[in-house]
Amino acid sequence: MNDDKLMLQAKLGRDEAFKMLMEKYKTPIYSYALNMLGDEAKAGDVFQEVFIKIFENLKNYRPEGKFKSWIFKMASNRVMDYFRQKKETDFDENKQASSDHAPADILIKKEKSENLKKALDKLSATDREIIYLKEYGQMTFREISQIMDMPLGTVLAKANRSIKKLRNFLGAENA
């Protein structure tokens, strides 16, 4: 049963349908929030807020085949709220060690995942969001562009820039 059908069932008061939706999306949403915020308690809060909001908005849901985008948009908004509360600023690109000539195979050679994790954490919230929406949400770049209210080209450029930044971070650490 697809997401829209489950939502319609949940709308009719069938808790089982809502539970099925939650089972399907609990790991992607929680993983996304956890990796974005780096805090289990906050990720748990985002997760709860998202699903409670879905439940409270069941009546208003219109089945247009965009449930996944809708749920990740909600999660994204809540995550951004946390960033705003924290007054966390995006990574200052000017301070990055930028080198177009960094070894191309640095990521391949990197075996220590902690370094990659650290490098990911150094990315701006927006840059990380694209990667996590892609990996945890299994969304297309077009869907991501809709969630983030950005043109597709901008999303792709940001994704490429993030990969370049990761390469540079890891290159700088290796050096």
Add this chain to the structure above:
Amino acid sequence: MHNEETQNQLLLYFYNELDDAKGKQLLEHIKNCALCKMRLEELKNLSLFVGQNKKSPPQAIVNDIYCHIRQAKKPAYTFTRRFYKPAIAFAGAMLVILVFNFFKKPSLPEDLWFEDIYSRLETLHSDISEINQYFASSDYIMQAKIDELEELVGNMEISDI
């Protein structure tokens, strides 16, 4: 060929979002491009790493949501439970009334005729009562006259007669 467009195409290709024609073209390029092969390898490693960091939420959090849903539904459930039977009974009664009215025999001419007859009989009965009263009063007057005559006759002498 390593411009921004190629980088974008590599990303789309890696995630199966590039159309077939462009995909074939890019694949031809990748075969002869060590740098693009490495970029694809980077994407693969990044995807694997991020994928490994998937984590499910603690069950307690999930249970909290279920609990919240149950709480949110509770008032509606109590209301339904309280008024369920009376509502059904009321609806049933209304249905019976509706059905009765629907199938009720309409007034026939015979019924109207009988109604007319009853009305006429009542009028007749009333008229008879009036006649009886008249006769009753007539009897009284007649009796008074007879009494008066008897009294006159009683006072008369035989010779007078």
